[in-house]
Amino acid sequence: MEKRTINPWTWQNERSYSQAVEVKNVTSTLYCSGQAAIDPDGTSSDKDMKSQLLQAIANLEELITTAGYECKGMVRLNIYTTSTQELWPHFPILQEWIEKHQIEQAVTMLEVTGLFETLTVELEATVVK
Numbered sequence: 356m357e358k359r360t361i362n363p364w365t366w367q368n369e370r371s372y373s374q375a376v377e378v379k380n381v382t383s384t385l386y387c388s389g390q391a392a393i394d395p396d397g398t399s400s401d402k403d404m405k406s407q408l409l410q411a412i413a414n415l416e417e418l419i420t421t422a423g424y425e426c427k428g429m430v431r432l433n434i435y436t437t438s439t440q441e442l443w444p445h446f447p448i449l450q451e452w453i454e455k456h457q458i459e460q461a462v463t464m465l466e467v468t469g470l471f472e473t474l475t476v477e478l479e480a481t482v483v484k
Contacts, residue, residue: 356381356483358430360459371450372462376430381483385424389435389477390415391470399472404438405445407476412452415478424482426456431481434464442476 357380360373367374392400392407393414400407419426434449436442453460460480470477 356428358459358483370462371453372432373459374461376459376461378430378483383484385419385422385480385482385484387415387418387480387482389433389479390418391474391477393474399474401473404436404441404475405448407474408442408445408448411476411478412449415480416452419480419482422482424484426452426458426482428482428484429456429458429460429480430483432458432460432462433479434462435467435470435477435479436464437467437470437475439464439466 356378359377359379361375361377362368362373364374390411391414392402392410394400400410402410416426419429434442452458
């Protein structure tokens with residue numbers, strides 16, 4: 356797989372994403388459903404935003420690796436949250452995870468009026484290899 360990021364500016368670098376990602380010679384693509392703070396038994400978290408973000412990241416990583424992909428192959432990340440204001444102070448957690456896995460991805464973050472049950476953040480990804 357060949358991956359090329361396109362960034363006409365530099366300001367997005369400190370926000371840990373790329374304006375566009377081009378991929379060529381892909382052998383397979385994994386489209387991940389939104390991963391949130393849901394326990395293995397199906398129980399939705401009612402914890403704070405930081406705790407839910409940590410669990411959503413862990414669940415996304417587990418899904419990607421279980422499917423036989425690497426987090427580094429992520430090309431798209433959609434972030435859904437019930438409060439961007441509440442999520443933003445914890446954004447460095449996501450940035451550190453992105454840096455750890457050397458992920459270069461396009462990102463969209465949306466504030467929504469609600470997520471499933473008691474959830475406050477959900478991560479949806481596209482991963483290639």
